[in-house]
Amino acid sequence: PETWGGVPLAPPDAIYKLTYAYNDDPYPEKVNLGVGAYRDDNAKPWILPVVRKATEITVNDPAVDHEYLPITGLAQFTSAAARLILSPESPAIVENRVSSVQTISGTGANFLGALFLSRFYQWPEGQKKVAYVSDPTWVNHHQILKGVGIEPLTYPYYDPATIGLAFDKYLDTLKSAPPRSVLLLHACAHNPTGVDPTREQWLQIADVVQERAHYVFFDSAYQGFASGDLDADAWAVREFVKRGIPLLICQSFAKNAGLYGERVGALHIVSPTPEAAVRIKSQLSVLTRSVISSPPAHGARLMALIMNDPVLFGEWKRDIKTMAERIITMRKELHRLLTDELKTPGNWDHIANQIGMFSFTGITEEQSRLLTEKAHVYLTTNGRISMAGLNSHNIRYFAECLDKVVR
Numbered sequence: 001p002e003t004w005g006g007v008p009l010a011p012p013d014a015i016y017k018l019t020y021a022y023n024d025d026p027y028p029e030k031v032n033l034g035v036g037a038y039r040d041d042n043a044k045p046w047i048l049p050v051v052r053k054a055t056e057i058t059v060n061d062p063a064v065d066h067e068y069l070p071i072t073g074l075a076q077f078t079s080a081a082a083r084l085i086l087s088p089e090s091p092a093i094v095e096n097r098v099s100s101v102q103t104i105s106g107t108g109a110n111f112l113g114a115l116f117l118s119r120f121y122q123w124p125e126g127q128k129k130v131a132y133v134s135d136p137t138w139v140n141h142h143q144i145l146k147g148v149g150i151e152p153l154t155y156p157y158y159d160p161a162t163i164g165l166a167f168d169k170y171l172d173t174l175k176s177a178p179p180r181s182v183l184l185l186h187a188c189a190h191n192p193t194g195v196d197p198t199r200e201q202w203l204q205i206a207d208v209v210q211e212r213a214h215y216v217f218f219d220s221a222y223q224g225f226a227s228g229d230l231d232a233d234a235w236a237v238r239e240f241v242k243r244g245i246p247l248l249i250c251q252s253f254a255k256n257a258g259l260y261g262e263r264v265g266a267l268h269i270v271s272p273t274p275e276a277a278v279r280i281k282s283q284l285s286v287l288t289r290s291v292i293s294s295p296p297a298h299g300a301r302l303m304a305l306i307m308n309d310p311v312l313f314g315e316w317k318r319d320i321k322t323m324a325e326r327i328i329t330m331r332k333e334l335h336r337l338l339t340d341e342l343k344t345p346g347n348w349d350h351i352a353n354q355i356g357m358f359s360f361t362g363i364t365e366e367q368s369r370l371l372t373e374k375a376h377v378y379l380t381t382n383g384r385i386s387m388a389g390l391n392s393h394n395i396r397y398f399a400e401c402l403d404k405v406v407r
């Protein structure tokens with residue numbers, strides 16, 4: 001028999017497939033709303049001015065070489081990254097209870113976090129390893145968990161009837177899940193829906209999590225990108241830490257620093273004692289060694305420089321605001337076009353109310369397909385659009401096409 005005869009052909013990744021189809025389309029007015037990456041008002045990738053500056057400093061620094069980083073990464077980066085998400089005053093930081101390691105962006109943090117839990121979490125005796133993820137969630141969560149032997153179960157999250165949060169059902173599922181269940185929560189700017197709990201709802205979620213002694217696996221891929229404010233977007237994580245809820249945080253600098261391809265991220269595990277944090281970090285080091293040996297240096301150097309220098313840090317915050325505000329402006333403008341100008345049937349308030357890079361429009365699979373086939377507007381068939389793909393030149397075209405398919 002042929003050696004690889006048993007290897008089935010895997011389907012292509014949906015998002016990448018969409019990008020290739022967009023690239024091959026010669027239509028001049030084509031619009032790409034599939035990709036989860038920031039674009040400027042001319043639909044071009046944007047290098048943050050602060051990143052350009054940090055790059056210049058780094059490449060001209062005679063002390064910078066291409067040696068390996070330590071296994072757990074650049075310490076000036078991981079410590080600043082922990083302060084960024086937890087705040088410098090966080091009890092977990094002040095009490096030395098955080099084990100931070102550098103990862104291959106947010107994906108690597110999710111993988112390492114899941115691998116660590118799979119190996120070391122005290123799973124209920126005789127029961128399968130399971131983790132609860134939102135329905136829907138970033139599709140990679142399913143693959144990552146399964147890959148390390150954790151079965152993903154779902155909790156209700158998105159309610160198509162309201163194009164909002166299915167809050168009661170969500171909370172009921174957290175209440176009925178066995179004690180000490182692992183819950184994967186998006187820290188802010190939920191992907192793919194753009195629907196986040198309100199602060200009031202977060203407090204109720206935290207109450208249930210505490211009552212049931214659940215473990216929280218926070219995925220933070222959009223800090224600063226959601227509201228334009230790094231601290232506001234870290235609010236839920238900090239509230240959970242303040243309450244002493246056992247948790248870990250997966251952190252990505254892909255979106256908020258525009259460092260997608262540089263793969264800059266970190267995993268932070270918060271423990272009850274400094275002594276546990278040392279043991280945990282030693283095991284994270286062993287796991288990292290077997291998967292990547294040591295993480296990439298360049299992006300971590302840039303972020304260490306930016307986060308540890310007050311002037312550069314201030315410039316970064318301004319650049320983050322530039323991105324978040326452009327996206328918020330697009331939300332308002334799309335809402336205005338649909339509601340006031342085109343009088344498109346239906347309620348479009350969710351477009352303005354949702355947060356972050358993505359918006360669930362609420363249109364059907366068939367309508368999504370029609371947009372791509374007839375109007376050259378590329379989006380995933382769940383009706384999700386990347387707000388970053390809209391700009392002052394194409395937003396009217398998109399609104400008119402959307403109006404046509406829903407009529």
Ligand code: PLP
Pocket residue numbers: 036104105106107108110138186191219221252253254260265
């Ligand atoms: N988690 C979520 C929810 C995401 O949306 C993404 C990116 O799309 C990631 C994690 C990880 O991205 P990266 O590996 O590029 O940091």
